[in-house]
Amino acid sequence: MNVRSRHDAIVRTLRRNGTSTVDALADEVGASRRTVLRDISALRDEGYVIHSDVGRGGGLQLDTQSLQTRAKLSVPEVFALLISVAAMRAAGNLPFSELADAGLAKIEKALPSDKVKDLRAFIECLHIGQLSPQQDLSDIGKMDTDLLPAFETAFLARQFIRFDYWDAKGRKTLRKVEPQAMLILPPLWYLVGWDPARDDFRHYRMDRISNPEAVPDTSFRRRHVPFEDDVCPYSELPP
Amino acid sequence: MNVRSRHDAIVRTLRRNGTSTVDALADEVGASRRTVLRDISALRDEGYVIHSDVGRGGGLQLDTQSLQTRAKLSVPEVFALLISVAAMRAAGNLPFSELADAGLAKIEKALPSDKVKDLRAFIECLHIGQLSPQQDLSDIGKMDTDLLPAFETAFLARQFIRFDYWDAKGRKTLRKVEPQAMLILPPLWYLVGWDPARDDFRHYRMDRISNPEAVPDTSFRRRHVPFEDDVCPYSELPP
DNA sequence: TTAAAGGTGACAGATTTTGGCACCATTTAG
DNA sequence: CTAAATGGTGCCAAAATCTGTCACCTTTAA
Incomplete structure (x- = not known):
């Protein structure tokens, strides 16, 4: 025993x-x-x-x-919990969100401090909004959690991200963009990237992205993404 | 070492x-x-x-x-995390909510099984809706997390709950009701109770409740709360 | 061929945990 | 009051576990 x-x-x-x-x-x-x-x-x-x-x-x-409980979590799981609580908080503070934060703080304290900093920095790139309900959302694909490592690397190391993208018409193209922000419009989730080939911002539905890969490129610049507070200028986004 | x-x-x-x-x-x-x-x-x-x-x-x-992290959480913290993820899921499945659930599942596995059942049963009583944005929400008080034990006891043991309530006009009254459900309209949080004295449902803003106490009473009945799916008949709730 | 690397088994010594004992303080039954 | 039941502490030797050393094996790159 x-x-x-x-x-x-x-x-x-x-x-x-x-x-x-x-x-x-x-x-x-x-x-x-x-x-x-x-x-x-x-x-x-x-x-x-x-x-x-x-x-x-x-x-x-x-x-x-x-009663205490001892749980062993992986980093992606901690990340998912952080996003959940951050999203909930953005949707309007619920009671207990402080308690949830306290729980997360304990979890974070058990992580190496640099990893925590990384996760927080990644979450800073999130913008959470409200999707207008009249949109047609019948074709939402499942987002693959395997995407996470490439995105985390690209965002934190300021690298380009290259991926296959299926657009609304079902055409597949190869894109390479500067990852600037993540936009959450429940239940959708977008990558907001600066496309140097088009010299403009583009948004990409995460469930239409596959095979992402972080690519080092010295020309990367952090740009000011035109979000204004809670007002999302992307409200006319095609689903 | x-x-x-x-x-x-x-x-x-x-x-x-x-x-x-x-x-x-x-x-x-x-x-x-x-x-x-x-x-x-x-x-x-x-x-x-x-x-x-x-x-x-x-x-x-x-x-x-x-990377694994070993976190030690208390039951109320686990509860808060469960609510966060449940609320987020109700608001529209985000990507990663599966991952968050996986993390929570690990946490729950570390709890005694009866405690998990209790928490799940409590969460079953939650109804999560969308608050219409035109409401005046300037006076939201902070909800005290000390309320949790009394509510958990009352809900799970099917006991009455007695508390002091300040209504919108600032009058304090003593209430004793059957707790039937919890209604979340972010950022507000209501107790939906059957008041035997008034022979009807009443809703109570959680941030106006104080000194709650679970009171055993054999006359308790579980009633059908008139929520229909996601449509909340309480939409005319005074804030 | 050789040196650098991970990996395993065995055993004695070092360290930590455990059990037993004596003893103390507090509380309740009689 | 007295005695029994209970939690709690200090001490020490025995038991269990952990650690270091050593010999040896396999794989890989120079």
Whole structure:
């Protein structure tokens, strides 16, 4: 019996029984009274709130609201959560969004600090708006999460991005643009890029992009994307 | 040097240097070659993807997209994240919402299963709509997250909820209602309750509720709340 | 062929964890 | 009041685990 799994067993037992004595716990997890007491102390250090009543009829009691959970997340998952909360916040602060932020802050604290900075910088490139409901959105494709690495690299290292694009008429073309921003108009998601060949901004629906690849190019410039606050000048975007 | 901190040091070094040899790592973290190899093996077991090139010029390389983070979250924080993602999904599926769900699934897997069921059941009571923008929302108060425990208890144990309520005219009254649903009209958040004294549904702005308390009462009935799909019959709600 | 790299197994020594014990403080039953 | 039940602490030896050393293997590039 591992120390970690013994801790888990203790928490589980406390949750199940509501209240329990040290000796009963020791019996349950197959460890000595002394060890269980040390475990309780360790769990308290970890943030669990465990009440104890001393004396006859007393025992230990786990504060159910204080339950901790230990999750192991990958960077793309953290990224997705960050976007979710950022999008929700942009849509109008919900109650609990502070609490969600607190949770995310803990997750971020567990990431290497440079990775956090990268993610935040990427999220700075997001613009979230409201799509007018009369648009025809019958053909929304699923966005492939495999796109993420190339986009992250291109945005953060200020590289060009090259990809295949199927336009609204079903024609496939090869594009190479400076990634300037990401525009979210739920449920659509656009890349806003500066196309040097056309000397203008172009927007690309993410679900029509495939095989993206970050391409180093010294001519990259960060440009001022013509978003004004929450007003999106792209409101006449073809779906 | 702890095992845990040595693992962290190894991951940090691999991230910083991009690629590194076992001997260099051993030197860096002040441990033997053998120990570092054991640590690498342990990290791989934990889910880190570490590529290795054998032979002259080879070395270890951490797959940057596979970076894991170990976060410790409390139940209310998990709850807030669940609501965020649920709300975002209701607002129109964003790309990455699947990824966010995958992350949340991992978090939930780390929770006791009954707690997960409770949280899901609570979230079932949420109705998320769109607030028409012409409403006057100048006086939105902050919702206190301390309200959560009482609401969770009342909803899940089917108990009445008693609270102080300040209405739009600033009058304070004591209410006791059957909690039937939660209505989210960003950025507002309502409790939809059946008030037995008035024999009708009433809605209460959450930021005007204080001192909520769950009260067991055998007369509680689950009622059909007159929401129709996404159409909210409460659209004439006074803010 | 040789040197540089990752990887494995075995074993003794170093370190940490565990169990047992004595003991203390508090509370409730009788 | 007294006794029993409970949480809690300090100490130390035994048990378990971790670590370093060493020998050796495989693969790869010069």
